[in-house]
Amino acid sequence: MGAILCALAVGLSAPAAQAAPPQVVADLPVPWSLTAQIMDGVGTPRLLVEPGTDPHDLQLRPSQVRLLTDAELVVWTGAELLPPVAEMLHRLEMEEAALALLEIPGPDAAGEHAEDEPEDAHDADAGDEAHHDDDALHAWLDPRRALAWVDPIAERLAAMDPENAATYRANAAALAQRIGEAETQVEALVAPLRDRPVIVLHDAYAPFAERFKLEIVGAIAEAEGMPSSARRLVELRRLLVDTGARCAFHEPHQSDALLRNVGEGTGIRIGTLDASGGFGEQTPDLYPRLLVELAESIARCDAGAAPDEGAK
Template identity: 25%
Template sequence: MFTSRKPSRLVPSTVLAALGLAVLTACGNAGGTGAAGRTEVVAAFYPMAWLAERVGGDDVAVSTLTKPGAEPHDLELTPKQIGALGKADLALYVKGLQPAVDDAVAKHAKGKGLDAASTVKTLPAPGEDEHAHEDEHGHGGEAEHGHDHGDIDPHLWLDPSRMATVATALGDKLAATDADHADGYKTRAATLVKELNGLDQEFKTGLASCKQKTIVTAHAAFGYLADRYGLKQISIAGVDPTSEPSPKRLAELTGEVRASGATTVFTESLVSRKVADTLAREAGVRTAVLDPVEGVKEGSKADYPSVMRGNLQTLKPALECS
């Protein structure tokens, strides 16, 4: 008796190869690693992204939540960005700078976040009562408008020595996250620490002999720089650069600038300079741009060290350094 059989279907070798590649790729991505098996790092804004790229090297894929050239303080996250935080192997941020990022990390990236502020000695936030905007009804203040940046000054990256400390902590965190490449992370972190300590020494030398010690800044971003190099900061706005002084506070600032002997009011590239220009005009001093290194514009060849060195060259004549 003849029994019919359905013809067998041979799977082409190209299909088998593709299936095998897919399996290997899936294995390579196990544990949340990104493209080509790289560790996925989400950085909150530019200075943290720069650190991650330098310490991570080719072993990481870095994405940044804050767009190039955008002011980072009051960043609002999209659902896609929140999802990326949840999927990432590591989130690198500065707690107190971007409340939306702090909240998203706490809810969606528990155990995978590295708060740079937790690795260094921090400074208290300046008294926001001095910097709060007051309208004709007496209302204002950063906290009232939903921009509470916490009790510490988050601008730690303006001190290269503290950035070196964060680099070491990041190297250790990446090594623990991706043990297969631990030696590379720690080696690159050590190299970066030497570079940042060298930058710190440039500032120490350049600002060692200055007639003036007061820097008048657009917002309170330079507290760590002032703390490290023996300077005093007078800021127009508080931690949030979008806050504006009341007319009364502006008059007080004018008197403080005149009494300090400061020669310059420093403006910024990412925020309006209108108030700073008014203060300089009222106090009879000049203006110059001092960059808080919160972001670089897309396509720019500048990076953290070059912007910081530019700041040093701006500070030296303004402070009458020999």
């Protein structure tokens, strides 16, 4: 009898087992980075799309479908950028378990044109509107937009997991501060470059350029994942000559041959930019680091320094 009472006493005094953290999946590196920082100390989200994958060519594999099926929360960009994910969420009847970040309005979103600004002011040569509003789809390149996503992610997690709500909210506040610090660093790095026109691979960088008042005079492709027409290349060659752009940028997974062809004989410098964060170190601090690395890459190219191989 004494042994039974002793066992009961031990059982009653043992701490209750902690509930498992929510099963969370994030679609791309930036949403994953934000979510991982908010979940720090509780759990780690899974990444749906492998780093370096072109989201425009995404075809979900069975293992990725299983990730979605097992998730209690899917933090993703939205249907415009990842239609296959939207279709799968619908088929799995999981729309209510998903948080689409592009649907969250951002204060003073850089991707939205000011009332007195012509609608095509940021790219006079954009042509027809088949470019899918690539700038809006890469809204995270404006830190103010990403900042607007932080609290909704934290509150969604807090509602699912009240036991850890205070941790999520404290982590969200710390993340907001880190994003603000990264924005300040970027401001300092690009301040001397605001009168230096540049060429980029596609229009995805408009949110970054508009937020930090950089001058993108043209994009090689009218949208990410779309080929460049001969007419487009002739226009860009003219822009290079007329504007005196010093730098043109491609992405780590793509050849710089097209840029070199367009810029042949102009003295243009070729640099590398990573719009998605898919080609750097995949750690939770990826997002604020991505912002600073974009600015550092632009500054290096403007100074004539060799690209940082480690950033590729």
